[in-house]
Amino acid sequence: MATPAAAPFQFPPTYNFPPFFTPQPNTNTREAQLQKWSSLIQAWCRHHRQYRLSLVEAVDSPLFHNAALRKRLDLREARSVIDWMTKSEEEGGGGRRAEWIDGSGGSQGPKAVAWVWWRRPEEWADVVADWVEGTGQKGAVLTVYELLQGEATESQEFYGMDNEAMMKTLNILVKRGKAQVFGSEGQEGVKFF
Numbered sequence: 001m002a003t004p005a006a007a008p009f010q011f012p013p014t015y016n017f018p019p020f021f022t023p024q025p026n027t028n029t030r031e032a033q034l035q036k037w038s039s040l041i042q043a044w045c046r047h048h049r050q051y052r053l054s055l056v057e058a059v060d061s062p063l064f065h066n067a068a069l070r071k072r073l074d075l076r077e078a079r080s081v082i083d084w085m086t087k088s089e090e091e092g093g094g095g096r097r098a099e100w101i102d103g104s105g106g107s108q109g110p111k112a113v114a115w116v117w118w119r120r121p122e123e124w125a126d127v128v129a130d131w132v133e134g135t136g137q138k139g140a141v142l143t144v145y146e147l148l149q150g151e152a153t154e155s156q157e158f159y160g161m162d163n164e165a166m167m168k169t170l171n172i173l174v175k176r177g178k179a180q181v182f183g184s185e186g187q188e189g190v191k192f193f
Contacts, residue, residue: 009047009062012040021071023080037073037081038094046118051162052101053116055079082114096120115165124158124165125172131156132178132192144170144181144188 014020014036024030044063045053055078058064065072073081086100087093099115119127128147132138135152146152148166153159158166170190173179183189 007047009044011062012036012043015040015066016069018069018071021066021069021073023077034081034084034094038085038097041081041085041116042097042118045116049160051115051165052113053082053098054113055082056112079111082111085116086114119157121165121168121172124161124169125176125178127156127158128169129173129176129178131158137192139192141189141191143183144190147190 020033020036024033041053041063045051055075059073059075059078064078082098082100085094085098086096089095097117097120099117100111101113101115117123131153132140142150144163144166148159148161148163158169161169167181167188170179170181170188173190173192174181178193180191180193181188182191
């Protein structure tokens, strides 16, 4: 389900509060601030149907730069927020709502690109499994392209998903014994059980 292009993103009230853009020294306040940033980043990515977030590009976007306040998160602080999002709650983090993409260094430096999971791959796997069950696709063989771009999935939230994000999702279903992925890269097929 794509968001209509005309619908602007609605920032939360804290986005217009100048201290939101400054790392807070108090541990409890900092934890609350990181949680709010995590929620904002997830909502932004979900609204824009964005699975990968390039921090180098994002620090100049409205996500991290409130032009009206003349406040922004710099690249180092944006990395700190994403780092927090990559950790589990048990590790004092944001519930694994982000994941650094291997090789994201390159010319942009280390920790430059991350997956942002408004739904974790395990949650996406549940969504796909429910669709398979609800549409009678058990036993069917579909291409990954059909899942991502096919007419049958146009109304689904995973329609148009990043191919690598879908592969992570399908691999969860394989581990659960609910799917088999086969074929070569770029031409994968999947059979659902």
